[in-house]
Amino acid sequence: MNDLIASLKEYISEERFKKIEMISANRTNHVTIAVENLYQSHNMSAVLRTAECLGIQNVHIIENSFQYQINKEVSMGSDKWLTIHRYNGKPDNTQACLQHLKQQGYKLVATMPSEKDTMIDDIDISMPTAFVFGTELLGLSQEAITMADEFVKIPMYGFTESYNISVSVALTMMNVCQRLRKSDINWRLSDNEIMALRLEWVKKSIKDVDGILKRYSEQNVPK
């Protein structure tokens, strides 16, 4: 993989490659985001943009009744740099997503504005944690609430009972990402994951990457 990256990096600017190196070194899978059934495309797009800005590589999208759509004016191309997992077409996509996350070792934290929940500052993030967010008006499904390990809320001081969903995601994830980056938790990707991401991003940064890869594989055929 290293050889291939070395060959391909000649086709992009040094500045771009440095950016790829720096950003991949700062990516995390230690925390991840799962969103259930958002139906306003500007909200979904703002969530992806926030994840990319914060360095959260994986986003899980549960599509029960609404298909994931991107509003390009809001997402600003952020989806290009993320690993997006979509769950749809099954009888229970919420269960499929959350079971997948549990199997990967994530603790599931449901985000709900209810009195008894833990404040976001106090959520323990020492183990891999997936934050699960519900739909705009109805919040999380009963399925998601049942499967959650913990519940978290964001401070509020007004009459309005919740933040806008894309704002909730941003406030929650900024809080945990800032705490993570200041901690001695091993939150970065593994070396292999970083190399795989660099290769993917270098490829995405080259216009005629398919032609170049074809020539590369022809030149590197074992003789």
Add this chain to the structure above:
Amino acid sequence: MNDLIASLKEYISEERFKKIEMISANRTNHVTIAVENLYQSHNMSAVLRTAECLGIQNVHIIENSFQYQINKEVSMGSDKWLTIHRYNGKPDNTQACLQHLKQQGYKLVATMPSEKDTMIDDIDISMPTAFVFGTELLGLSQEAITMADEFVKIPMYGFTESYNISVSVALTMMNVCQRLRKSDINWRLSDNEIMALRLEWVKKSIKDVDGILKRYSEQNVPK
């Protein structure tokens, strides 16, 4: 004013009055938000909802080319509990707004994702501070940049160059509000401001308030 509140509170539930007391005691004008020329109604609505949730009473809306519109599904009625100042119809509404804020003693902090700016954690909020946010794609106007006293940015770790505008407002204001509430800065409203707000909110909580006020003033005519 106290007598009038005492008379009117009989028309609302005790629970509602307690909420009004608690929320007004937690309101602040020490920090405020000015937004310039937002054109997506869901962004403006999310900004108002965030301000209300965070307890920021005053929001300043500069309408240079776009009129302020509310998306009720996003704002969730939050605008009812805020004091909204609109600047429009003048040759330079940005200047009108920012001069008004300066005259009120606010330091102007422009929010921009540029390298040389101060990180949000490091912005001094000991004096009254107004945070000025620009339009979705173009950011702040030259006028606003020229009038700003300081510049602030939010941490970012990805390729995308900025957060969505309603997310920027939320991340910035949550940061300063949390620091404010933990500090010994005198961030609350004055007693008079709190009483005026309580009266306004009690009135807004009563259906036939006009009829009740008419009867009240007839009964209280000096004899």
